[in-house]
Amino acid sequence: MSEISIIVPVYNVEKYLARCLESIINQTYQNLEIICVNDGSTDNSLQILNNYAAKDKRIIVINQENKGLSAARNAGLKRAGGTYVSFIDSDDFVHPQFVEILLYLIKQNQADISVARILKNKTQKNIIPETINKANIHAKIESNPLFSILSHQRYRLRFMVCPALYKTSLIVNHLFIEGIYFEDYPWIISLMSQNPKTVITNQQLYYYTYNPGSITKTAFTVKKANDYWTGLKYLFEYFKQNKQGLSFLKKRLMPNIFKTQLKLIEKETKKDDLYSVLADELYWAKKEKLLSIWHNNWFRLRKYHKIMNNKHS
Helix, strand or coil: CCCEEEEEEECCCCCCHHHHHHHHHCCCCCCEEEEEEEECCCCCHHHHHHHHHHHCCCEEEEEECCCCHHHHHHHHHHHCCCCEEEECCCCCEECCCHHHHHHHHHHHHCCCEEEEEEEEECCCCCCCCCCCCHHHCCEEEECCHHHHECCCCCCCECCCCCCEEEEHHHHCCCCCCCCCCCCHHHHHHHHHCCCCCEEEEEEEEEEEECCCCCHHHCCCCHHHHHHHHHHHHHHHHHCCCCHHHHHHHHHHHHHHHHHHHHHHHHHCCCCHHHHHHHHHHHHHHHHCCCHHHHCCCHHHHHHHHHHHHHHHC
16 A cells, blocks of 8 residues: 555646656655546646556546546545645646655654645756755744744745645545635645644745646636635635634735735736625625724725725715
Protein backbone atom coordinates (compact mmCIF):
# COMPACT_ATOMS: atom_id res chain seq x y z
CA MET A 1 0.00 0.00 0.00
CA SER A 2 1.28 3.45 -0.93
CA GLU A 3 1.92 5.81 1.98
CA ILE A 4 1.10 8.95 0.00
CA SER A 5 -1.65 9.74 -2.49
CA ILE A 6 -1.03 12.56 -4.96
CA ILE A 7 -4.23 13.93 -6.53
CA VAL A 8 -3.88 15.67 -9.89
CA PRO A 9 -7.04 17.21 -11.44
CA VAL A 10 -6.67 17.47 -15.22
CA TYR A 11 -8.57 19.66 -17.68
CA ASN A 12 -7.20 20.72 -21.07
CA VAL A 13 -3.58 21.05 -19.99
CA GLU A 14 -1.77 19.15 -22.75
CA LYS A 15 0.85 21.92 -22.85
CA TYR A 16 1.84 21.44 -19.19
CA LEU A 17 0.77 17.92 -18.21
CA ALA A 18 3.93 15.96 -19.07
CA ARG A 19 6.08 18.37 -17.05
CA CYS A 20 3.76 17.99 -14.06
CA LEU A 21 3.73 14.19 -14.23
CA GLU A 22 7.50 13.96 -14.73
CA SER A 23 8.03 16.03 -11.59
CA ILE A 24 5.83 13.63 -9.61
CA ILE A 25 7.06 10.27 -10.89
CA ASN A 26 10.67 11.37 -10.37
CA GLN A 27 10.24 12.28 -6.72
CA THR A 28 13.03 11.16 -4.41
CA TYR A 29 10.30 9.53 -2.31
CA GLN A 30 8.73 6.83 -4.47
CA ASN A 31 6.04 5.10 -2.38
CA LEU A 32 3.22 6.98 -4.08
CA GLU A 33 -0.10 6.46 -5.74
CA ILE A 34 -0.70 9.15 -8.35
CA ILE A 35 -4.43 9.70 -8.91
CA CYS A 36 -5.09 11.70 -12.07
CA VAL A 37 -8.69 12.79 -12.58
CA ASN A 38 -9.44 13.75 -16.16
CA ASP A 39 -12.33 16.20 -15.89
CA GLY A 40 -13.75 15.92 -19.41
CA SER A 41 -10.73 17.31 -21.27
CA THR A 42 -11.28 17.99 -24.97
CA ASP A 43 -7.59 18.16 -25.90
CA ASN A 44 -4.98 15.38 -25.72
CA SER A 45 -4.74 15.36 -21.91
CA LEU A 46 -6.45 11.97 -21.50
CA GLN A 47 -4.16 10.36 -24.07
CA ILE A 48 -1.12 11.74 -22.26
CA LEU A 49 -2.43 10.35 -18.97
CA ASN A 50 -3.05 6.90 -20.48
CA ASN A 51 0.44 6.84 -22.00
CA TYR A 52 2.03 7.60 -18.63
CA ALA A 53 -0.21 5.11 -16.81
CA ALA A 54 0.89 2.37 -19.22
CA LYS A 55 4.52 3.01 -18.23
CA ASP A 56 4.08 3.64 -14.48
CA LYS A 57 1.73 1.41 -12.50
CA ARG A 58 1.53 3.97 -9.69
CA ILE A 59 -0.60 6.19 -11.93
CA ILE A 60 -4.36 5.73 -11.64
CA VAL A 61 -6.52 7.50 -14.23
CA ILE A 62 -10.11 8.43 -13.37
CA ASN A 63 -12.09 9.69 -16.35
CA GLN A 64 -15.25 11.73 -15.74
CA GLU A 65 -17.43 14.24 -17.55
CA ASN A 66 -16.57 17.87 -16.95
CA LYS A 67 -17.72 18.82 -13.44
CA GLY A 68 -15.08 21.34 -12.40
CA LEU A 69 -11.96 21.39 -10.24
CA SER A 70 -13.73 20.72 -6.93
CA ALA A 71 -15.48 17.62 -8.25
CA ALA A 72 -12.21 16.33 -9.70
CA ARG A 73 -10.42 16.79 -6.37
CA ASN A 74 -13.29 15.15 -4.51
CA ALA A 75 -13.21 12.16 -6.88
CA GLY A 76 -9.49 11.77 -6.24
CA LEU A 77 -9.93 12.14 -2.47
CA LYS A 78 -12.59 9.41 -2.41
CA ARG A 79 -10.16 7.09 -4.23
CA ALA A 80 -7.10 7.92 -2.13
CA GLY A 81 -5.65 5.01 -0.16
CA GLY A 82 -2.55 6.64 1.32
CA THR A 83 -1.97 7.74 4.88
CA TYR A 84 -1.24 11.23 3.53
CA VAL A 85 -2.64 13.23 0.62
CA SER A 86 -1.29 16.06 -1.50
CA PHE A 87 -2.95 18.02 -4.32
CA ILE A 88 -0.94 19.18 -7.33
CA ASP A 89 -2.56 21.19 -10.14
CA SER A 90 -1.73 19.81 -13.56
CA ASP A 91 -0.31 23.04 -14.99
CA ASP A 92 2.13 23.29 -12.06
CA PHE A 93 5.09 21.12 -11.03
CA VAL A 94 7.10 20.38 -7.91
CA HIS A 95 10.65 20.11 -6.59
CA PRO A 96 12.08 16.54 -6.73
CA GLN A 97 12.10 16.49 -2.91
CA PHE A 98 8.61 17.96 -2.50
CA VAL A 99 7.13 14.78 -1.00
CA GLU A 100 10.27 13.73 0.86
CA ILE A 101 10.59 17.02 2.72
CA LEU A 102 6.90 17.50 3.52
CA LEU A 103 6.67 13.95 4.85
CA TYR A 104 9.84 14.46 6.89
CA LEU A 105 8.38 17.63 8.44
CA ILE A 106 5.11 15.92 9.36
CA LYS A 107 6.82 12.95 11.01
CA GLN A 108 9.59 14.97 12.65
CA ASN A 109 7.05 17.28 14.30
CA GLN A 110 4.18 14.79 14.73
CA ALA A 111 2.04 17.20 12.74
CA ASP A 112 -1.21 16.86 10.81
CA ILE A 113 -0.22 19.09 7.90
CA SER A 114 3.03 20.32 6.38
CA VAL A 115 3.14 23.30 4.03
CA ALA A 116 5.81 24.60 1.65
CA ARG A 117 6.24 27.95 -0.08
CA ILE A 118 5.32 28.55 -3.70
CA LEU A 119 7.65 29.82 -6.40
CA LYS A 120 5.70 31.72 -9.06
CA ASN A 121 7.14 30.80 -12.44
CA LYS A 122 6.24 34.01 -14.28
CA THR A 123 8.76 33.71 -17.12
CA GLN A 124 7.97 30.06 -18.00
CA LYS A 125 11.71 29.40 -17.93
CA ASN A 126 12.97 25.95 -16.97
CA ILE A 127 13.68 25.72 -13.24
CA ILE A 128 16.66 23.61 -12.19
CA PRO A 129 16.08 22.68 -8.52
CA GLU A 130 19.01 22.29 -6.16
CA THR A 131 19.29 19.36 -3.77
CA ILE A 132 18.11 20.34 -0.29
CA ASN A 133 19.64 19.11 2.95
CA LYS A 134 16.70 18.38 5.26
CA ALA A 135 18.84 19.21 8.30
CA ASN A 136 19.08 22.83 7.11
CA ILE A 137 15.37 23.39 6.58
CA HIS A 138 13.76 26.16 8.62
CA ALA A 139 10.17 25.59 9.71
CA LYS A 140 7.62 26.85 12.22
CA ILE A 141 4.94 24.88 14.03
CA GLU A 142 1.47 26.46 14.15
CA SER A 143 -0.97 24.98 16.65
CA ASN A 144 -3.49 27.71 15.72
CA PRO A 145 -2.92 28.01 11.97
CA LEU A 146 -6.09 29.89 11.03
CA PHE A 147 -4.72 33.31 11.94
CA SER A 148 -1.51 32.75 9.97
CA ILE A 149 -3.66 33.08 6.84
CA LEU A 150 -3.55 36.63 5.47
CA SER A 151 -0.91 37.53 8.04
CA HIS A 152 2.38 39.25 7.26
CA GLN A 153 4.45 36.61 8.98
CA ARG A 154 7.40 35.02 7.23
CA TYR A 155 5.83 31.61 7.85
CA ARG A 156 2.24 31.99 6.76
CA LEU A 157 -0.52 30.12 5.00
CA ARG A 158 -2.19 31.14 1.77
CA PHE A 159 -5.53 30.32 0.22
CA MET A 160 -3.92 27.66 -1.97
CA VAL A 161 -4.59 24.01 -1.20
CA CYS A 162 -1.69 22.66 -3.22
CA PRO A 163 1.74 23.20 -1.62
CA ALA A 164 0.97 20.90 1.30
CA LEU A 165 0.74 17.36 2.64
CA TYR A 166 -2.30 16.40 4.74
CA LYS A 167 -3.17 13.45 6.94
CA THR A 168 -5.85 11.63 4.98
CA SER A 169 -7.90 11.02 8.12
CA LEU A 170 -8.13 14.80 8.60
CA ILE A 171 -9.58 15.60 5.18
CA VAL A 172 -11.24 12.43 3.89
CA ASN A 173 -14.70 13.82 4.71
CA HIS A 174 -13.74 17.47 4.22
CA LEU A 175 -14.86 17.80 0.61
CA PHE A 176 -14.64 20.82 -1.69
CA ILE A 177 -17.74 22.84 -2.60
CA GLU A 178 -18.60 21.68 -6.10
CA GLY A 179 -19.69 23.90 -8.96
CA ILE A 180 -17.90 27.08 -7.85
CA TYR A 181 -14.73 28.96 -8.66
CA PHE A 182 -12.34 29.96 -5.83
CA GLU A 183 -13.02 26.72 -3.97
CA ASP A 184 -9.65 26.79 -2.23
CA TYR A 185 -10.37 29.54 0.27
CA PRO A 186 -13.50 28.11 2.00
CA TRP A 187 -11.87 24.65 2.06
CA ILE A 188 -8.56 25.70 3.60
CA ILE A 189 -10.09 28.18 6.07
CA SER A 190 -12.70 25.76 7.41
CA LEU A 191 -9.99 23.08 7.71
CA MET A 192 -7.55 25.34 9.55
CA SER A 193 -10.26 26.45 11.96
CA GLN A 194 -10.09 22.91 13.39
CA ASN A 195 -6.60 23.82 14.70
CA PRO A 196 -4.65 20.96 13.09
CA LYS A 197 -1.00 20.93 14.10
CA THR A 198 0.64 22.51 11.05
CA VAL A 199 4.32 22.87 10.23
CA ILE A 200 5.25 25.55 7.70
CA THR A 201 8.57 25.80 5.88
CA ASN A 202 9.82 28.77 3.86
CA GLN A 203 11.41 26.34 1.39
CA GLN A 204 10.05 26.85 -2.14
CA LEU A 205 9.01 23.38 -3.27
CA TYR A 206 5.95 24.05 -5.44
CA TYR A 207 6.24 25.81 -8.80
CA TYR A 208 3.13 27.73 -9.76
CA THR A 209 2.67 28.35 -13.48
CA TYR A 210 1.12 31.52 -14.85
CA ASN A 211 -1.40 29.93 -17.21
CA PRO A 212 -3.30 32.56 -19.26
CA GLY A 213 -6.27 30.21 -19.48
CA SER A 214 -6.56 29.67 -15.73
CA ILE A 215 -9.52 30.86 -13.65
CA THR A 216 -7.63 33.72 -12.04
CA LYS A 217 -6.30 35.06 -15.35
CA THR A 218 -9.57 35.19 -17.32
CA ALA A 219 -12.32 37.84 -17.14
CA PHE A 220 -14.13 38.46 -13.85
CA THR A 221 -17.73 37.38 -14.46
CA VAL A 222 -21.04 37.45 -12.59
CA LYS A 223 -20.59 33.71 -11.98
CA LYS A 224 -17.20 34.33 -10.33
CA ALA A 225 -18.57 37.19 -8.22
CA ASN A 226 -21.43 35.01 -7.01
CA ASP A 227 -19.00 32.20 -6.22
CA TYR A 228 -16.95 34.48 -3.95
CA TRP A 229 -20.21 35.15 -2.11
CA THR A 230 -21.05 31.43 -1.95
CA GLY A 231 -17.74 30.82 -0.19
CA LEU A 232 -18.43 33.58 2.34
CA LYS A 233 -21.93 32.30 3.09
CA TYR A 234 -20.57 28.78 3.53
CA LEU A 235 -17.99 29.99 6.06
CA PHE A 236 -20.52 32.19 7.86
CA GLU A 237 -22.74 29.16 8.44
CA TYR A 238 -19.73 26.99 9.28
CA PHE A 239 -18.50 29.45 11.92
CA LYS A 240 -21.79 30.30 13.62
CA GLN A 241 -20.82 28.22 16.66
CA ASN A 242 -17.10 29.04 16.39
CA LYS A 243 -16.16 32.42 17.88
CA GLN A 244 -12.56 32.20 16.69
CA GLY A 245 -13.61 31.38 13.12
CA LEU A 246 -16.25 34.10 13.09
CA SER A 247 -13.67 36.62 14.31
CA PHE A 248 -11.34 35.62 11.47
CA LEU A 249 -14.18 35.92 8.97
CA LYS A 250 -15.16 39.40 10.15
CA LYS A 251 -11.77 40.94 10.80
CA ARG A 252 -9.54 39.42 8.13
CA LEU A 253 -11.30 37.47 5.42
CA MET A 254 -14.28 39.61 4.45
CA PRO A 255 -12.32 42.87 4.08
CA ASN A 256 -9.83 41.02 1.89
CA ILE A 257 -12.48 39.33 -0.29
CA PHE A 258 -14.50 42.51 -0.84
CA LYS A 259 -11.39 44.54 -1.62
CA THR A 260 -10.27 41.87 -4.12
CA GLN A 261 -13.65 41.82 -5.85
CA LEU A 262 -13.71 45.60 -6.10
CA LYS A 263 -10.30 45.61 -7.80
CA LEU A 264 -11.38 42.88 -10.23
CA ILE A 265 -14.60 44.70 -11.11
CA GLU A 266 -12.78 47.96 -11.79
CA LYS A 267 -10.59 46.20 -14.38
CA GLU A 268 -13.63 45.12 -16.43
CA THR A 269 -15.26 47.26 -19.12
CA LYS A 270 -18.80 46.05 -18.34
CA LYS A 271 -19.27 46.66 -14.63
CA ASP A 272 -22.99 47.13 -13.95
CA ASP A 273 -23.96 43.50 -13.39
CA LEU A 274 -20.81 42.89 -11.32
CA TYR A 275 -21.53 45.90 -9.10
CA SER A 276 -25.08 44.57 -8.69
CA VAL A 277 -23.77 41.27 -7.29
CA LEU A 278 -21.33 43.06 -5.01
CA ALA A 279 -24.16 45.33 -3.78
CA ASP A 280 -26.24 42.29 -2.82
CA GLU A 281 -23.23 40.72 -1.13
CA LEU A 282 -22.50 43.87 0.87
CA TYR A 283 -26.16 44.25 1.80
CA TRP A 284 -26.13 40.67 3.11
CA ALA A 285 -22.99 41.44 5.14
CA LYS A 286 -24.59 44.56 6.57
CA LYS A 287 -27.76 42.66 7.51
CA GLU A 288 -25.65 40.04 9.29
CA LYS A 289 -23.81 42.84 11.16
CA LEU A 290 -20.54 42.06 9.43
CA LEU A 291 -19.93 45.37 7.68
CA SER A 292 -18.97 47.41 10.74
CA ILE A 293 -15.55 45.75 10.76
CA TRP A 294 -14.31 48.32 8.25
CA HIS A 295 -14.57 51.22 10.71
CA ASN A 296 -10.80 51.73 10.35
CA ASN A 297 -11.06 52.32 6.57
CA TRP A 298 -13.62 55.04 6.03
CA PHE A 299 -12.78 55.58 2.37
CA ARG A 300 -13.53 51.98 1.47
CA LEU A 301 -16.55 51.84 3.75
CA ARG A 302 -18.06 54.90 2.00
CA LYS A 303 -17.37 53.22 -1.35
CA TYR A 304 -19.21 50.08 -0.24
CA HIS A 305 -22.18 52.06 1.05
CA LYS A 306 -22.35 53.95 -2.24
CA ILE A 307 -22.44 50.65 -4.16
CA MET A 308 -25.26 49.39 -1.89
CA ASN A 309 -27.25 52.60 -2.08
CA ASN A 310 -27.15 52.63 -5.87
CA LYS A 311 -29.14 49.38 -5.83
CA HIS A 312 -30.90 49.16 -2.47
CA SER A 313 -31.84 52.78 -1.76
